[in-house]
Amino acid sequence: MAGRLLLVWRLLVRSLRRHRTENVLLLVAITAATATLTLGLTLNELVNRPYERTRSATAGPDLVVEPAFTGPQARDALTPLTTLPGVTDHSGPYPLAFLALTARDTTVRVVVEGRDDTPAAVDRPAVTDGTWTRPGGVVVERAFADALHLHTGDTVSVNGHPLHVTGFAVTAARPAYPRPGWHFPGSITTEGGGLVWVDRRDIATLAGDQPLSYTLNLRLTDPRTGIAAVDPAGGGIGSDARFHGWRFRTGPQIAEVNSMLNGPARQALLIGSWLLTALAVTGVAGIVAGRAIGQRRRVGLLKAVGAGPAMIATIHLAEYLVIGLAAAGTGLAAGWLAAPALFRPAAGLIGSVGVHPPPPRMVVAAVALALGIAVTATLGSVVRAATTSTVHALADAATPPRRRRWAIWLSRRLPTALLIGVRINARRPRRARLITVNTLITTTAIAVVLMALAQDRAPLKLGYSELPDVRDERTTQAMLLLVGVVCVLALLNTAVSTWTAVLDTRHPLAVARALGATPGQAGLGLATAQLLPAIPGVVGGILVGLVTYFAGDDNRFAPASWMLSAAFGVLLAVVALTAIPALAAARRPVADTLRSAAT
Template sequence: MSGRLLLVCRLLMRDLRRRRTETVLLLVAITAATATLTLGLTLNEIADRPYQQTRTATVGPDVIVTPRATGQAALDELAPMTTAASVTDHSGPFPIAYLTMTAGDKSAHAVIEGRDSAPVSINRPAVTDGTWVRPGGVVVERAFADALGVRVGDTVSVDGHPLRVIGTAVTAARATYPYAGWHYPGSVLVERGGLVWVDRGDIATLAGGQPLSYTLNLKLADPAASATYAVGDQLTTWQAIDHLNGRLYGDAQMALLVGSWLLSGLALAGVAGIVAGRIIAQRRRVGLLKAVGAGPAMIAAVHLAEYLVIGLAAAATGLAAGWFTAPMLIRPSAGLIGSVNAQPPALRTVIAVTALALTIAVAATLVPVVRAAATSTVHALADAATPPQRRRWRIWLSRQLPTALLIGVRINARRPRRARLVTVNTLITTTTLVAVLVVNTRVEHFDLGYTELANPRSERMDQALLVVIVVLCILALINAVVSTWTTVLDARHPLAVARTLGATPAQAGLGLAVAQLLPAIPGVVAGIPAGIGLLTFVSTGEVQHPPGSWLLATALGVLLAIAVLTAIPAMVATRRPVVDALQSAPT
């Protein structure tokens, strides 16, 4: 047993050293999928860290109560809550008015909260620029200020009353822009809006004839017990605020998770193509091992061990890449302080990523490995390609084809599984590109009452889509290059024979390009409805279809890229003398 294990390890190390380029390509293909999955799974885990830091820095409350009643009725309703047995501290009640703030040519809903200049024990907003409230001035929540484009020293108008912006601040007592909770007094329908603070003495003037609402901040003996409170339009817990802030990353997480599924399929196709080429190149070694007494189980173990080791290395690399990349890609809301610190991934993330890497490695290698293990010794030593199945109608049809097209069809007939991998590669690539087109054509109405501002949720989704599309294009490029080069190496002898029989170098090179384009066409055609259908499936809103010209340009662009990638190795292959190709040993 130890002797067999030693043999497997020696052959494993020998293959990894001799085929370094292919090993690196395998590692990159699987790592692309695992790194994207790591980002998607860790997004929610790390997105709430800035809120926790903000909550600590601002002494955030555990429960925030805002009665639907206004004026004295609201104060009477809040009075007994400050003496409840579970409450250890409180601040407020603070007056609130739901008004409109105008900055330049932009007007938006604004929750106006009246505060005192003296600090309180609970809910002390942290000033990030300028100073805290004073008469005649306004402090704007930082994310809201960024959306409106206002800075300290600017002048804004609150329901027609000009105020000078004296500072920006962050708080953990309300969700960051755009989820500050604006609504009409007495209404349960909450709309988007931002939060600002003014001096308590100014709020009555700003509100005019509108009755004031009030809010009360409570600190509990057991902060975790606030999760048992019935959250509604009159009561909010810090957990609910954390959840609202996390919604900013919901679309980005979906984009990363769906992207990891697509990249997994692309990695599977790429790995399968590389593995098929490697096992074909190792067919003679399989015959030698069988000739000296190795059984099918030993042959399978020799091959699988190599790819399992690469899969585990890719899982570790993907976890590390996702871990270090997440803080750079995930930008916390401006309404929070702190940063997204890189911390070791959770155990469930490690297990999921490792399982994905091993699944890709095993799924892509199992069929060719089993086929190699079941190959007879004589056939393996002969190292001959499987002859295509001949049918009379195929022979008749082939006689009608131009020379270049005939060469391409025969190349694919010799290696049909490789042609299917090209189809899968182009299908997934086109699906992703079309899905991105659909996202970019969406008509977004993200208004805060009177104007349209930037949607921070969409901004984060666009960042995630950029990551997915860049990684996918790199992986698709690698797959296309590997598939083309493998086809060129495998077709050297058939092309040499064709040139001996009268085919010109141009026809041979064009035949290689056709061999890649033929299986790519159905992948591109199927990828267009697949991309639209995928986004329709994962989207919660109405999907806007991109113009037909965009879809046609995408399809032609994918096919043109494949043709260009095929042209260079095809030209190199056809420039080689026929005699050298015929005299070279089979690969």
């Protein structure tokens, strides 16, 4: 056993040294795949868990209570709740006013909460920029500030009173913009708006003639108790009449509202993660297929000296797994650090991604997924290499094309470059199919984004002005991020596919040049071999993108010029990435290529 392990190790080291170009390509491909998968997991972390992090960082309440009436009567009604048996801590009652805020030429509804200078035991809004409240100043909830494009030091007007923006903050006691619970005093209907905090001593002046409402934040012995901690009947039949018309918000209810704001973005990320996974598998499978083809003679030599199928499979898998493990660490770090800079799914919440090391469960998941992709992509090639006969492996013969009369008749009339491209694809059909899948996924993602950008989006009506719907903005941001990652990974896959094709077709192209083809025709033939399978992928991607976006919805089509531009852009990118290396490889002297032997 020790001797076999030593042999595997020596062959592994020798292969890593001899095939540096192929190993670098494989390392880059698996790193991109791992980074893509880690990015998807991290984005899911950003979308699904921001409220929990915000609640922990701000000492969020388990229950928020707001009476149905206003004035000192409301404040006095809240005070006895702080001593109930199920209540362990509290903050407030804090005064509330439901007013209007004007920033530049935009006037919107705003919930104004009066706070003290000292930090509260429950609900301590976390200041992300600037400082906390002071007389004459206002702290704006961060998502609301982003919507209004505010900066610290700006001046806004609340109910006609100018205030300086001293900072931005986030809280877990109210849903983020645009659902902080704005309503007319005494009304049960809530409207969209924003949230700000001011010094408690200023709120009466800002409210003017409007009576103040009050809110109380409670920490419960058992957070699952919820409303029952205050009203055992939970507001149902037989409920205490004192609480009719009161507003109760539990932590899970606030989290659910915030989650609804990220729902479309989460769906886009979910669909995109499947596209990215398929694209990653395609890229790794393409380069592994090229490596397996180049190592057929090596497999034959190993079998000739007595290596069995298990040994052959072990040697191949060991090399891929070592490269995969090296790439997994790089991809994991890249995806984890890039996610918060690329996507902020909820500006009104806290995200710790990228600041601390990734959690162990994410490390395990990312490494497992990366290795799973590597094994899935390599298993077919490894099995074929292990089961190939010794004679066939030593001959290192390419897959013979299926000869049909009509194909032969047509090929005689094709230009030389096109003929070379068709013959290359006929001899390596699996690589051609991978190119089709690569362009299909890429074009599908682009088509879906173009369809999304073409839709008419209803703005948010905030009482006095209208602003873009934050859900649409986050969804568009998620889509643009995903299509950007898809395009980068697809370009990398195309580059890798081109180089593997260059390495694989050195001898066939040399033979074609020996028979009279010019270097330009040989290079254009190799580029054509990459372009031909990309065309059906582009056409299919446009159609799949249209069907995917219109599933269950009644939407409008994107302009035909957009779709045509996208299709030609993808094909142009394929041509640009394949023509230069193909022409460079075709200029190698024919004699040098024919004298070299496959390894």
